Amino acid sequence: MELKANAPSGPIETRWERHKFEMKLVNPANKRKYSLIVVGSGLAGASAAASLAELGYDVSCFCYQDSPRRAHSIAAQGGINAAKNYQNDGDSVFRLFYDTVKGGDFRARESNVYRLAELSVDIIDQCVAQGVPFAREYGGVLANRSFGGAQVSRTFYARGQTGQQLLLGAYQALERQIGLGKVEMYPRHEMLELVVVGGKARGIVARDMITGALESYAADAVILATGGYGNVFYLATYAKGCNVTAIWRAYKKGALFGNPCYTQIHPTCIPVTGDHQSKLTLMSESLRNDGRIWVPLKKGDTRPPAQIPEGERDYYLERKYPSFGNLVPRDVASRNAKQVCDEGRGVGASGFGVYLDFADAIKRLGASVIAEKYGNLFDMYERITDENPYQVPMRIYPATHYTMGGLWVDYNLMTTIPGLHCLGEANFSDHGANRLGASALMQGLCDGYFVIPYTIGHYLASNKLDKVGTDAPEFKQAEQAASERTRTLLDVKGTRTVDSFHRELGKLMWEYCGMARNKQGLETALQKIPALREQFWKDVRVPGQGAELNQSLEKAGRVADFLELGELMCRDALTREESCGGHFREEHQTPDGEAQRDDQRFQHVAAWEHTGEGQAPKRHQEPLDFEYVHPSQRSYK
Amino acid sequence: MSAGKTMNLTLHVWRQPSGTSQGRFVTYPAPDISPDMSFLEMLDVVNERLIAKGEDPIAFDHDCREGICGMCGMMINGQAHGPRRATTACQLHMRSFEDGDTITIEPWRATAFPVVKDLVVDRNAFDRIIAAGGFVSTHTGSAPDGNAIPVPKTAADQAMDAAACIGCGACVAACPNASAMLFTSAKVSHLGLLPQGQAERDQRVLKMVATMDEEGFGTCTNHGECEAACPKEIRLEFIARMNRDFIRAGLRNRGERAGSGGTG
Ligand SMILES: Cc1cc2nc3c(=O)[nH]c(=O)nc-3n(C[C@H](O)[C@H](O)[C@H](O)COP(=O)(O)OP(=O)(O)OC[C@H]3O[C@@H](n4cnc5c(N)ncnc54)[C@H](O)[C@@H]3O)c2cc1C
Numbered sequence: 056m057e058l059k060a061n062a063p064s065g066p067i068e069t070r071w072e073r074h075k076f077e078m079k080l081v082n083p084a085n086k087r088k089y090s091l092i093v094v095g096s097g098l099a100g101a102s103a104a105a106s107l108a109e110l111g112y113d114v115s116c117f118c119y120q121d122s123p124r125r126a127h128s129i130a131a132q133g134g135i136n137a138a139k140n141y142q143n144d145g146d147s148v149f150r151l152f153y154d155t156v157k158g159g160d161f162r163a164r165e166s167n168v169y170r171l172a173e174l175s176v177d178i179i180d181q182c183v184a185q186g187v188p189f190a191r192e193y194g195g196v197l198a199n200r201s202f203g204g205a206q207v208s209r210t211f212y213a214r215g216q217t218g219q220q221l222l223l224g225a226y227q228a229l230e231r232q233i234g235l236g237k238v239e240m241y242p243r244h245e246m247l248e249l250v251v252v253g254g255k256a257r258g259i260v261a262r263d264m265i266t267g268a269l270e271s272y273a274a275d276a277v278i279l280a281t282g283g284y285g286n287v288f289y290l291a292t293y294a295k296g297c298n299v300t301a302i303w304r305a306y307k308k309g310a311l312f313g314n315p316c317y318t319q320i321h322p323t324c325i326p327v328t329g330d331h332q333s334k335l336t337l338m339s340e341s342l343r344n345d346g347r348i349w350v351p352l353k354k355g356d357t358r359p360p361a362q363i364p365e366g367e368r369d370y371y372l373e374r375k376y377p378s379f380g381n382l383v384p385r386d387v388a389s390r391n392a393k394q395v396c397d398e399g400r401g402v403g404a405s406g407f408g409v410y411l412d413f414a415d416a417i418k419r420l421g422a423s424v425i426a427e428k429y430g431n432l433f434d435m436y437e438r439i440t441d442e443n444p445y446q447v448p449m450r451i452y453p454a455t456h457y458t459m460g461g462l463w464v465d466y467n468l469m470t471t472i473p474g475l476h477c478l479g480e481a482n483f484s485d486h487g488a489n490r491l492g493a494s495a496l497m498q499g500l501c502d503g504y505f506v507i508p509y510t511i512g513h514y515l516a517s518n519k520l521d522k523v524g525t526d527a528p529e530f531k532q533a534e535q536a537a538s539e540r541t542r543t544l545l546d547v548k549g550t551r552t553v554d555s556f557h558r559e560l561g562k563l564m565w566e567y568c569g570m571a572r573n574k575q576g577l578e579t580a581l582q583k584i585p586a587l588r589e590q591f592w593k594d595v596r597v598p599g600q601g602a603e604l605n606q607s608l609e610k611a612g613r614v615a616d617f618l619e620l621g622e623l624m625c626r627d628a629l630t631r632e633e634s635c636g637g638h639f640r641e642e643h644q645t646p647d648g649e650a651q652r653d654d655q656r657f658q659h660v661a662a663w664e665h666t667g668e669g670q671a672p673k674r675h676q677e678p679l680d681f682e683y684v685h686p687s688q689r690s691y692k
Numbered sequence: 693m694s695a696g697k698t699m700n701l702t703l704h705v706w707r708q709p710s711g712t713s714q715g716r717f718v719t720y721p722a723p724d725i726s727p728d729m730s731f732l733e734m735l736d737v738v739n740e741r742l743i744a745k746g747e748d749p750i751a752f753d754h755d756c757r758e759g760i761c762g763m764c765g766m767m768i769n770g771q772a773h774g775p776r777r778a779t780t781a782c783q784l785h786m787r788s789f790e791d792g793d794t795i796t797i798e799p800w801r802a803t804a805f806p807v808v809k810d811l812v813v814d815r816n817a818f819d820r821i822i823a824a825g826g827f828v829s830t831h832t833g834s835a836p837d838g839n840a841i842p843v844p845k846t847a848a849d850q851a852m853d854a855a856a857c858i859g860c861g862a863c864v865a866a867c868p869n870a871s872a873m874l875f876t877s878a879k880v881s882h883l884g885l886l887p888q889g890q891a892e893r894d895q896r897v898l899k900m901v902a903t904m905d906e907e908g909f910g911t912c913t914n915h916g917e918c919e920a921a922c923p924k925e926i927r928l929e930f931i932a933r934m935n936r937d938f939i940r941a942g943l944r945n946r947g948e949r950a951g952s953g954g955t956g
């Protein structure tokens with residue numbers, strides 16, 4: 056299979072403009088004759104559904120929560136990047152493009168990244184027009200901050216609730232279209248199957264989560280915007296319901312899965328306290344702008360932080376990376392935290408934590424300035440840990456936070472199944488092997504507001520789409536497959552709960568496919584995951600019935616898919632014998648412990664093809680060319 | 693930190709198999725609960741034990757577990773989201789309770805929020821209120837430069853205070869009249885405080901209030917329970933603001949209607 060990226064050539068600044076012109080259009084009067092399914096109502100899905108409905112398409116939108124407003128995007132705290140250069144500090148579209156390609160460790164497609172940077176400015180305009188209450192300066196203009204390893208101030212934010220406000224903007228636009236009858240919204244519906252007819256994506260099967268009914272929906276094209284799959288690690292900063300099911304079903308129907316092993320471990324999360332823990336909470340990394348990260352110089356130093364004198368502290372990021380200091384990219388910050396803890400210098404009861412200390416900032420700026428900037432985060436920290444970060448340093452530790460991998464898509468955001476498009480975190484997208492802070496929100500909205508409205512038209516106008524109804528045999532087969540899975544899960548009637556399997560899988564993934572990976576560990580995981588999966592299907596206990604609201608059953612279906620995905624991630628990590636961004640293979644590091652890429656062998660996207668149950672998936676490659684940003688060893692010293 | 697110590701609790705939990713069936717309280721012992729658990733993690737533990745015994749676990753809504761999605765929500769000892777101020781159920785920790793406590797857990801109770809199962813209710817009436825007018829009608833791609841519309845910092849800050857609403861429904865659950873005034877006024881105020889929201893300001897408040905009434909929410913009689921229960925500390929003053937907007941819009945609308953031949 057040849058992977059056609061369909062990215063235009065020519066000067067990079069003109070590619071998207073030209074591509075837009077060259078794409079076919081659907082006549083305005085004809086748009087209402089086309090039906091589109093959008094699965095997901097996060098930033099990517101809600102912005103797409105609203106914008107497509109505004110254009111006149113007949114849109115159906117699905118989400119598993121009780122309301123589209125609750126999608127996981129709501130939890131994003133820190134901000135959204137845009138190359139506005141409002142601060143006059145030397146930012147530009149090219150610089151954002153450059154930073155993103157470099158930050159991703161040269162594993163993303165240049166054309167896509169450039170388009171993302173170019174459209175970033177429109178996103179801010181769009182959101183302001185919707186009434187998103189971004190932070191402002193006293194003069195009334197938009198405020199910015201620097202964020203996540205950037206040396207310019209290009210991040211727009213709404214207190215510590217940027218994701219919430221952007222999502223509410225998109226949600227309100229979506230509700231407006233729902234009110235106008237242009238979008239049919241299906242909350243509490245979980246997509247369980249993709250339906251492919253005549254080689255094209257023509258619909259889905261979803262479960263009504265209240266009645267348990269399996270329902271078929273047909274359309275002319277399907278758009279998946281179902282978010283990331285980081286919950287494969289069980290403990291993660293994701294909302295509990297986030298899952299891989301939608302894109303995994305698509306993978307099994309022939310969509311290629313790009314770079315599954317690229318996951319992001321966020322450096323500033325609250326450390327684990329015990330086995331009861333159900334999720335990890337992120338502390339926005341904007342905290343790294345003012346907080347200083349340190350551990351004791353000596354191993355096993357259990358003195359309270361206040362009793363450790365300056366000279367016996369190791370501000371290891373400032374020491375190792377003098378020019379970026381505490382603001383090094385996430386992968387670098389996370390790995391260094393792991394390293395000092397592995398050396399026995401970690402803090403807190405478990406020893407898996409490092410200090411994030413605001414004492415200096417409070418001295419310099421005053422507690423009230425710190426409270427204004429981070430008050431809600433400090434409160435959240437206190438609520439969870441019962442410690443007051445104004446008085447004692449926060450303890451933080453890395454946690455899974457984002458997945459750069461996802462369904463492979465071309466420049467038009469179409470997967471390898473014609474008609475199946477994929478947006479937002481669910482696609483393998485623009486971040487390469489490591490995502491920079493404040494760029495996921497940007498990508499989700501870029502895909503939804505400004506890319507798919509054009510590219511979907513091109514697909515619809517260039518393909519002859521026969522009428523397909525839900526009575527087609529492909530729908531019946533998909534319904535049957537979904538119903539059989541449900542029945543099998545309920546019929547096992549074993550002894551272990553779904554959560555216990557999920558926890559065990561999470562531990563395996565964290566240990567062998569987490570912040571640092573090696574051949575032996577990955578091979579071990581590739582033995583253990585299939586064994587765990589087998590045990591799951593023999594011994595899981597899912598109480599209740601299929602035809603009712605059954606949260607255990609929902610979880611069971613998701614965990615069943617994670618148990619397959621985990622294996623693919625390990626396989627991908629094992630095959631990629633280099634380190635790049637968030638993918639750190641211990642065998643491949645520079646003398647001072649940084650990620651060592653192997654551009655000769657791995658300057659490509661790995662895209663995996665499902666070849667049948669029980670058979671090894673096939674690895675395809677999309678070579679990556681760098682015409683504008685020349686691959687170099689990333690250095691943040 | 694309270695590591696090591698655990699507590700023994702007794703739960704009275706509302707169990708109702710479906711929206712159409714009868715519900716009742718069922719008592720469950722909840723031994724060995726760590727004070728570091730969140731309230732929902734405590735329910736997770738109880739559920740794991742129920743499943744092990746072959747019983748049906750307690751259904752409850754939740755997702756982010758960070759106090760931002762608004763999905764969780766239950767009455768805990770008669771208080772929406774429990775005893776801690778400005779805290780959602782998912783952010784409430786068991787250290788807020790004492791060893792030996794009995795805790796009563798119920799779903800939100802409101803005509804406009806019918807029970808779906810156990811602690812799960814249907815809050816889609818909120819979405820319909822937003823769909824009626826809780827937006828700025830702007831088409832994707834039509835926006836001017838972000839800095840073309842200066843917004844005074846105080847207006848932006850106040851708008852943000854209102855926009856912080858997570859739509860959980862605690863205000864309705866806490867109100868003796870099951871009124872949705874705090875929720876509706878938060879959106880009306882968020883958009884009404886910003887220059888972008890002016891063009892539709894009158895229509896917005898009229899339509900949202902009308903929908904609120906149609907959905908079966910009660911009237912506001914100034915109890916203030918909503919403000920006390922709100923996990924995001926949305927202030928009562930937004931209700932006063934909305935009332936002013938509503939009266940003004942009603943007056944202006946009447947004038948316009950008369951002028952334009954009653955097409956309204
Ligand atoms: C705590 C936290 C903080 C973050 N902070 C930032 C930040 O400051 N800046 C930044 O740029 N990024 C941040 N991110 C990342 C960013 O929030 C996400 O990557 C982004 O919001 C994902 O958006 P999305 O639209 O792709 O998916 P989501 O918002 O995850 O939406 C997925 C949608 O799909 C639906 N769905 C999923 N599966 C199914 C199914 N099987 N059937 C039906 N529907 C389904 C869900 O209901 C939901 O509506 C943060 C992430 C976290 C966890």
Ligand code: FES
Nearest residue numbers: 755757762764782
């Ligand atoms: S689960 Fe999201 S607010 Fe409680």
